[in-house]
Amino acid sequence: MNKPTDNKFWQQHLPGCFLIMTPKKVIISFLTMGITFFLVGIILFITNSMLFTVNVQYDFLDGILTTKTFDVSKTIKAPIFIHYSIHAFYQNHRKFVNYDVNQTKDYMFNDTIKVLADSQGTPIKIDQTDLLTVYDKKRKDFAGLNEQTIVWMKTATLPTFKKLYGIVRQDMQPGQYMLQINNNYQLPNYSRKEFCIETTNGAGGTNYYLPIIYTATGAVITGLGLIFIIIELSCGRKMGEKHSKFQISIPRRFLVAQKMDEKEQQYEQGTLKRTPRGEKLSNEQMDIPLHLLTTEDCVKYYQARDQSGKNSIKKQRMQKQVTKNELTETQKEKEKSDIKKTQSHAQFNNKKEDAQKIKRVRSVSELKMEKEKRRVVKKQDDKEKVQSARQWNDFKHQRESSELTLEMIMPKVDD
Template sequence: MDSNTPPSSSAAAGSADPSAARRNSKRPKYSRFTQQELPACKPILTPGWVISSFMLVSIVFIPIGVASLLASHNVVEIVDRYDTVCIPESARNDKVNYIQSPGDKTCTRNITVTKHMKKPIYLYYQLDNFYQNHRRYVKSRSDAQLRSNGSADDVSSCEPEDKSNGQPIVPCGLIAWSLFNDTYDFSRNGQQLSLNKKGISWKSDREHKFGKNVFPRNFQNGSLIGGGSLNSSLPLSEQEDLIVWMRTAALPTFRKLYGKIEDDLQANDVIMVTLENRYNTYSFNGKKKLVLSTASWLGGKNDFLGIAYLTVGGLCLFLAMVFTILYLVKPRQLGDPSYLSWNRNPGWQ
């Protein structure tokens, strides 16, 4: 072959710079992370580890569940439903008309204390079948207006309770408009029991969500009154009944704190409650209840947490016992190759 013959194309390709091929490759740069070569913990779930884990969970959860149930059972709680009994016999066929008509709605209830109740005794009102989580209801408020006096005209999200007589309502919206307005007075043996209504709302709400310079204005001045009125001389940050009510509930049955009784109540004490039955729950078949309750380190009376801990702890204890019995009755070698499918079925193809 002539030495001057030009090289073929294949020869030219083979003599190309290898660094150019590497530059044109789509293969990612090597790293231990992308190739999953980093050190890793790969625990082996041996019978001993599994049984020990279940036993540890049961040892921790069962005592917590027992302590939670005991704390809940030590809470003294008295619940008195009054929405029906506080309607006169003559008006029980038309409760809505009775509650909407003007006049005295005073009602007296006698509550007998079943066990000794240590102060402070928390007083709640409970409403049933009241959907505070309804989308239109929850949106009908103005947080900017509640915080700042300069945002009094910000009522765009408060319909239909945004303005009255052409002037903005402060506080506006359906939540504030439907403020709970039943009232309670308590006496024991003819002596008035003091009710502390300070500190019943969240501190963060008082300091950050309700302004100290925002005062009620033009509130409940419409043709239809939804609930309670507000003291126009007090800023919203000091009107704690409103603050408690404005923190809407997630469920249709809820309790809201009304006040605290700062006296001990003895067993068999008869508490006379003088209440004003004014809040209309009859239009939507709602219920009203008065709740007196003490508190424990866990809070109020609620067995759910204790039952949940006991259920999980009991289930883990049961599984630990079952696995222990199986391990003792029919043990097997860890990683026994005889259990592989091709060893158990030699003729398998």
């Protein structure tokens, strides 16, 4: 039978930890989590405020060659990323996704930045290489396409999206900058497009969603922790004590800590026996409600319960051993009877085989005797045939000799 091995792991007897959530532990955990979330949100707010972001919006009414300006208030360290952003463009639409590569390329964003220069007219180079990730470079369906096309072919999930246009690999000093754009890409009236010039950090670009979520979550959890502190200070009580505001007597079946200690002593002395598992407990042996005990009392209670469980397990093992012994005895008796049966069957089979062998020997000897008789009869027949042949030959020879003599005599008579 498929029985698990008799060890602590498979029998689920490993030592366990019974976590009892006291008010102190709950307050500490809430305050720790709340302050941690709040600090992470503040750090994200600070890092986002240190990033530089400017959005240059334009539309088709500005003309084919559009010139826009933007200001930089502080020195921006390289690399500086330039994205083109499109609003209300459903690139994830089923019909658009099902187009093949050539049809999708026909709808590709084709606005370009002709000139990016500072206030003195010095052009700033925009690098349009190394725009892809390692995963995008390994994709087989993008084989043979340039980097700008691959960036456009990566379907956006939302109708408002940003895609990387190029990278400025030099610092930008404070001042006014000019952006000259070839405005070729047409959009409907409800859509708009813009170029976004921004820097990034380890958490990505400018995004205030995560800081708000972290700060709000931390504030809520910290507020709950403070409320728990107020409740504990105003109307808290020790575990195991009756609350002063609730004049309800404890039922007789619920034990207090002192009574449990007395019972433990009786258990140790042997004057009181533990109730095995599965039997109904009396009023004085009912389970203790945890909200009436201190932490130490709960530990003692669980230790006592575990000890009673171990004793019952020992009894079960003893019973199993007895049943195993009984089973082994019955198995041995069965094996002996099986051996006797096999021996009797073997003797019967041996006798049967001997009888068959005797029959075979008899049949062989009879065959030999018949063959011998046939051989003797055949030999006698052959002798008789030989004798008859000899007699016939003698008779024939005599006849021939008599005929010769007659022939010799007859002519003489005629003469």
